[in-house]
Structures are given as structure tokens and as C-alpha cells.
Amino acid sequence: MATTTDFLRSRRRVEIPAEQLQALDDVMSDPIRMSARKVLSRRGDLVNKSTLLVEGYMCRYMDDRNGHRQLVAVHVPGDFVDLHGYPLQRLDHDVAMLTDCVVAQVEHDVLTPLIERYPLLGRMLWFSTLLDAAMHREWIFQLGRLDAAGRIAHLLCETHARLAAVGRTDGDSFDFPLTQQDLAEACGLTSIHVNRVLARLRREGRLEIRDRRVYLLDRRALVAMSEFDPEYLYIDDGLLTP
Amino acid sequence: MATTTDFLRSRRRVEIPAEQLQALDDVMSDPIRMSARKVLSRRGDLVNKSTLLVEGYMCRYMDDRNGHRQLVAVHVPGDFVDLHGYPLQRLDHDVAMLTDCVVAQVEHDVLTPLIERYPLLGRMLWFSTLLDAAMHREWIFQLGRLDAAGRIAHLLCETHARLAAVGRTDGDSFDFPLTQQDLAEACGLTSIHVNRVLARLRREGRLEIRDRRVYLLDRRALVAMSEFDPEYLYIDDGLLTP
């Protein structure tokens, strides 16, 4: 049950019987390595399998007419990156690795009978896709209402919270090998502006990105400037625990 | 089967047997009237029912610390506005009427056995929530990469396409009783700037908003400036038709 462990940790809301978890794990492929920047699938593609990210960072994005890229999601280990392709069948965006990754995949054909057999598992998978939708909404909010520093802080606070949920943080720091260009493409900014804002935040002792690692030096300030409230991540809150 | 008709028209991807559609319709409440600006539910609320919009415009939004509002979705008739509350249980945003509305509701308790009985119906409902996610992604794109005119044009093109799917357009025009302030809150702009951009678009013969109605006078130009491509709306494309 190695591959689905993180998925369950970060996205479980209800107690799923071990048998059902095992059944999901059983249909996942063995881990597959993929290189940084590899494109997994493209907008318009018909998809017949979905990918669970086990290690590394992936993203989903759309390019505009002039090739300017906008990320619509950043994925961390434990995310079922393109599970939405199961009901949708066709993707409306591209999916790619941001770093070297390890993934596991599942054929949609085997998912259908599994869900019919275990409706609870189906609900959990549905839930998982809606969590992505909740993150999308938060991104809409931040793009619409926050300034550059707020957006960057928001993305980093969000990433920290999500990595923490799967045990991949060390206090207030975490591995983050994304470039300033990647950050810019996520936050709707230019990389030049990201650079200046990061420099300012560093100067002010708020955060530091060094050796492909983020250090949130003043979480309180970062949370305030980004109006970050992790509620929308629905990280296990005991709501459904007995 | 009056209430679910539009829902099915705009969001069906697979042929659902009439019996199953009827079963869904049977559990929907009778139509309920709601006044413009009424708030249906608030961020953090536990929800135990979902709302199908039958007539009017609704929206979902988040307020920032200073009360600046950001819409994260605009809903048209046929939309299952807050179905995501079914798997999520708790909302991460507010839901409100933009205009006078007619809605129908369904208790989540009755949805569960229905879906277990009809997995196909469950998939259709799942699909429907992912369509909202696809629209969220498109909004992220437009907020991140388009200028004010592009964003406004995008919203209006999107609304036109969605209304057309449920037969509520008259050629290139449609009812649109939203204020410039609403538009601003959807597009991450100030109402003043929306006003100026609309004035320019009107002067250039691109579009007109008059008597609570939108006229897309030059669709081609609007589509171009907003890079609008209705693919992401997954409007019935025969993919699954025999």
C-alpha cells in the first residue's frame, strides 16, 4: 500500500475500510520515473488512465496565444493529478512534470467496476477532485485580489500546508526546486517581478529560497499578507472521525 | 421532469436512461423563489442539501480582509450550484443570488442511495462538478494572463455559450441583469475600470450592455481578445453519442 498512502493521508475525509484502500492500491501500476519538464498529456487529449504523484512536483497549465503560460495547479506527492480526466475523458489543459518525479498510474477501465463495488471509495475519489476545485477557487481569489507579494506568499503557504499533510516539511522549510519563472507562471506575474518581490521578502526577513529549498522565516506575516487560511484544503479536521 | 431538464441538457455527457433521470427529478424539491442578493450559504457552513438553479443568476464568491469581493463562479439555469458540497460537506466560499431566482433543492441523504443504485447517475453528477472545476481553471487563466477587456469579453463569451446550451440566448444577445460592480468582482477589477472598458468596447462596436441585456456585436473580435475556446465547457460534442 505504498503508493496510495500519501493520497489517503492528505485527502481522506471518511474512514475507508482497509480492504477498499487495498483494492485501490492493487490496481495502481508500479512506480514509474519521469524526468523534469516532461509533458504527460496535452489539452484535448482523450485520456484513459490517471496519475498519482508519488514523488516530486507536477503542474497543470494552459498557454495563451503568445505562448505565455499560466499554471492552474501545482501538485505535490499524494495528489491524484489528473483524476478529473476520468469523468471528463478529455483534458482542457496540459499536464507536466516540474521536477523529476515518481508516479503510479491506473486505467480508467478498472476504476469503474471498483467504484461500483465500493461506492465509498468512489465518493473519496470524487472528494479528491473537488479538493482541486477548492484550490482553483483559492487561486482565483488570490489572482483577483492579492498583490504580487500576497500571491507568492499564498502559493508558498499553500504548498507548505500540503507538504506538511504528507510529512514532507521540516518545520517551516521544504524542498522547492521550482524556478522563479515557474512561480511567475503560477502567480500571473513576470519572472523579473517575482525576483524583485522575493528579494524584498528576503530583505525583510519574511522568507528565503536557497538551495532549492523554501524557508518560511515569518509565517505569521506571510499568512497575513496572503490572507491564507488552510480551511479550503480540508486537511483532516476530525469532522468525520468518531 | 421540468427542473432537471436544463441540467441534463447542458451537462450530460453520456446517455442516461430516462428512468435514472426521472429518479433524480423525483427527489428534487418543488421550485423555490429567492430574491436577488439573498445569501444561500456561507463559507464554513456544513451543508446537507444542494441547489439546482432553475431561473436567474447565482454566484459563488469570497471576500478578502477588507471586504473586497472576488466571484469564483457565476451560475446560469441548469447549474447544480453547490453540488460540490455533497462530497465536501463544508463550503469554502459563500453562495448567493445575483438576481431573483428560482431553484430546486435536494437533500444529500437521498442522493447517496440514489447514486449507489445508479452509478451512472453518480458519474454524471461527478462530471458536473468537474465542469465547474474546468471553468475555475479557465478563470485562473484569464485572471493571470488577460487584460481587463479580455477578461470581460471572456466572461461574456462564456456566459453566452452556457446560456446558448440551455436555449436562453437570442442570437448574439442574452439577458444579463448584473451590475458593473458584479462584473468587476468577477474579473478582479474595479467597477470604475469596468465602466471605462465597457465604454470603449461599445464605442468600438464590439459589444453593448443595454436594458439589462448583453449584445455581442462582434463575436469574432471578442473571442479573439479573450482567447475564448468553448472546449472547456464540454458542451455536448457527440463524443459519447452512438
Added chain:
DNA sequence: CGCGATATTGATATAGATCAACTAATGTGG
């Protein structure tokens, strides 16, 4: 060691925000 990718810095331009009136509708109660 040298080359491409990434990060940094400076100068300038501009889209959109903000502040401040004012006008035109829409609605309400006397």
C-alpha cells in the same frame, strides 16, 4: 572550461487603482 539556464539589476512605460465629483436611473413613502 565554457555554455545554457537561471537569477539579478536598472530605466522606462503603462494598465489599472484610487480619490472625487457628478449624473441618471430606480424606487419609496407621504
Added chain:
DNA sequence: CCACATTAGTTGATCTATATCAATATCGCG
């Protein structure tokens, strides 16, 4: 049905955050 209040839309002046254009510096790597 008018007087007044409220909401929505319009216009102008100014300010500012971020983009753009142009170099240069630095890092990681074959």
C-alpha cells in the same frame, strides 16, 4: 404623483504596481 433617497453608471485627475526592454552576473553541468 411628487420629493427624496438610494443605487448604478459616468467622467476626470492622479498615483502606483507591475510589465517591458536591456544588460549583466551567476550557477549547474557536460
